[in-house]
Amino acid sequence: MGTRGRQAEARRNDLRLLTAAHEVFTRQGFDAPVSAIARQAGVGMGSLYRRYRTKEELLQRLCVIAMERTVEAVEAGLAHADPWEGLSLYVRTCVADRSGALAPVAGTIEVTDEMWRTARTAEETAERLVARAHEAGVLRRDVTMLDISLLMEQFSRPAPGPPSPEHDHVRQRLLAIALDGLRAPGATVLPGEPPTPEWYRSRWGDAP
Amino acid sequence: MGTRGRQAEARRNDLRLLTAAHEVFTRQGFDAPVSAIARQAGVGMGSLYRRYRTKEELLQRLCVIAMERTVEAVEAGLAHADPWEGLSLYVRTCVADRSGALAPVAGTIEVTDEMWRTARTAEETAERLVARAHEAGVLRRDVTMLDISLLMEQFSRPAPGPPSPEHDHVRQRLLAIALDGLRAPGATVLPGEPPTPEWYRSRWGDAP
DNA sequence: CTCAAATCGGAGCGATCTACTCCGTTCACC
DNA sequence: GGTGAACGGAGTAGATCGCTCCGATTTGAG
Structure with a gap:
């Protein structure tokens, strides 16, 4: 369960995103570029902004x-x-x-x-x-x-x-x-x- | 000695500059804006750049x-x-x-x-x-x-x-x-x- | 295989910000 | 007064950022 198809990739991406955001935010502060988070997570900007409407919302969730x-x-x-x-x-x-x-x-x-x-x-x-x-x-x-x-x-x-x-x-x-x-x-x-x-x-x- | 005239002000400014730079750099990293250092020191950009040719030189001295x-x-x-x-x-x-x-x-x-x-x-x-x-x-x-x-x-x-x-x-x-x-x-x-x-x-x- | 839906990555846009320059003003000294 | 060193900060060209938009890719049902 959960390891097949596009939905599984979405879940994986979400986890990678949160991990990357934690690292980038704690290292550089809130001013860190969103693109750095996406890059570190190996994910496109589109995938990030589909899950979190704004940078702030991502940090709040984190x-x-x-x-x-x-x-x-x-x-x-x-x-x-x-x-x-x-x-x-x-x-x-x-x-x-x-x-x-x-x-x-x-x-x-x-x-x-x-x-x-x-x-x-x-x-x-x-x-x-x-x-x-x-x-x-x-x-x-x-x-x-x-x-x-x-x-x-x-x-x-x-x-x-x-x-x-x-x-x-x-x-x-x-x-x-x-x-x-x-x-x-x-x-x-x-x-x-x-x-x-x-x-x-x-x-x-x-x-x- | 050293408390009169414009030269004394220059010395005071230099100290304020270094103190401010220490605080701003340690808090925000090297990417901190130079203007923030000048403002915190209560000094104009001109005075800063007359003493240190670049931002990097200021940090090196610091x-x-x-x-x-x-x-x-x-x-x-x-x-x-x-x-x-x-x-x-x-x-x-x-x-x-x-x-x-x-x-x-x-x-x-x-x-x-x-x-x-x-x-x-x-x-x-x-x-x-x-x-x-x-x-x-x-x-x-x-x-x-x-x-x-x-x-x-x-x-x-x-x-x-x-x-x-x-x-x-x-x-x-x-x-x-x-x-x-x-x-x-x-x-x-x-x-x-x-x-x-x-x-x-x-x-x-x-x-x- | 076909194809629609879902998800993907990243180029592009307008606004913001930055390092550094330049110049008119101020002030100590003569 | 006159002079020149030191002052503050507006201005500039370029870089960067948050976010949008869209064509490409994958999935899975018919």
Whole structure:
């Protein structure tokens, strides 16, 4: 099912399109040329604009999908019996997916209701995962869920040049360092106050 | 001395120009409009192009200056008696300066001999600072100087939206986590092999 | 095989944007 | 005042972009 004919090609193209858009948008920002996305996906401009009426709509859809994947990653983490391993898996999965890399780009376009809703769901479920780790005493106490989200966002920022396995490998090493720094207790106390949810959301504009 | 007359204004403008260029280039990449740099610096296009013949020349100069500041930060670290505090100061200074944020952009233009020379000096001195920390046993053994450079580069990546004190504050928190993860011994072993100097340099193109 | 429907890739268009030039104005100094 | 260095920014030619439009290609039913 789904592997024959023109409809199957359409589905494949849609996936290639979303993958390419993720890479191009996170690398170059919203100003990236649409033609670059089409070229990277190996698809014509016509095929792209038949599926998404505008460039903005493509990015909005992409953001929702990325956040849905984040929710899945949280659930996979919660499914893990060990609170630390669950949290660690979540963080590593999100960074591998570069989910957080779209957040900066999303701040430059109109945020749809669906995006706000999905973001809220992601926040709430992630909070549960972090709370479980806190209660188990495996996560340093002075770190909050938003700290972790922002840490993942920082590590999701795209590397320069063409994507390479070396870069992915380095990112995993650096993330391992940061994860060690997250375990309780910290050698130092984190400076200042933790980020507030209001500020965190305001980076996307005014919530509805 | 140097605060009177048109020449003083020229010097001030040059500094404002370099600061603005650093911000605009790291945020938008080399494709950022030159007019944005001039506007942010509060300077006319004429004043910019009298000092730097081309956009590329401006960026090249900027890179050299950033790397020279890195060298100064290493020396400040070495001046510290405590090996860990010295290393920590170096890392925090570089991230505060966003020195590493130019590295990706530099990969998109012609790299001058002067840039290669300055980079080499920075590498060599930083290696001494890291070696001292290793010998003192305050830095986990499976981490190399290049790991630390790449970590700083990752943390130097610009935040979205207009620069804000909240963002700087968050960055300091996240960096504190990573610094805790750098102290010996690590709770885990870093995955895979450390990055090689050849690969590290190749991101800028072929060394001379 | 025939042929209509569906999907494809990419040339082309008008509007926008960019690097850089050029020039009239301003200001410190004599 | 006069002078000349430094200033800001409008102007230009060319490049680029989002999006449209259409001829070519493939599919599958009759």
